[in-house]
Amino acid sequence: MGWLMEDARRWWALTSMIVLLAAGWTWFSRVPVSVAGAGQIPSPREGFPAPDFTLDTLDGATATLSAFRGQVVIVNLWASWCGPCRAEMPAIQELYVANRQRGLAVLAVNGTFQDSQTDARAFAQKYGLTFPILLDRDGAVSRRYLLRALPSTFFVDRRGIIRSVAVGGPMREAVLQTQVESLLQKPP
Secondary structure (H helix, E strand, O other), rough: HHHHOOOOOOOOOHHHHHHHHHHHHOOOOOOHHHOOOOOOOOOOOOOEEEOOOOEOOOOOOOOHHHHHHEEEEEEEEEEEOOHHHHHHHHHHHHHHHHHHHHHHEEOOOOOOOOHHHHHHHHHHHHOOOOOOOOEEOOHHHHHHHOOOOOOOEEOOOOOEEEEEEEEEOOOOOHHHHHHHHHHHOOOO
């Protein structure tokens, strides 16, 4: 190996060959562009579009997230048996009542696949919830939003971009108001 180090031309030739082989390996082992995004679900992360969904509501209608474009949307994933969900839902209701005229929407996605529609209805009545209660019967939305803990809350701006994510809870009313206020102040 000493002979290689003594001859600068051989050293540079070997280094160049290694670099070219590495570049070639990188080029040939890449994922083709046609396959790179196929079948992948957009990640629910801050700064990225909120994955769209359509779910049935407790009152028999359907709601689609993208239909709320132009409004600030809180997407809250919850279950009736979840203690932190019970603790934060009254604050979400108060925030909604205070700000719905300013363009705030709340989509409360009940994990009906691990809860029940009857319990979700009783929960909504107990807390006097006036925003849509959506039923995630098969868990598709919970999977799409990579649910790790209940409650999980996604703050979506007027263009459909997730601006903040809160996993776990309960969130206090002041925290909720701060998150929403910054989004409501921005024009559509």
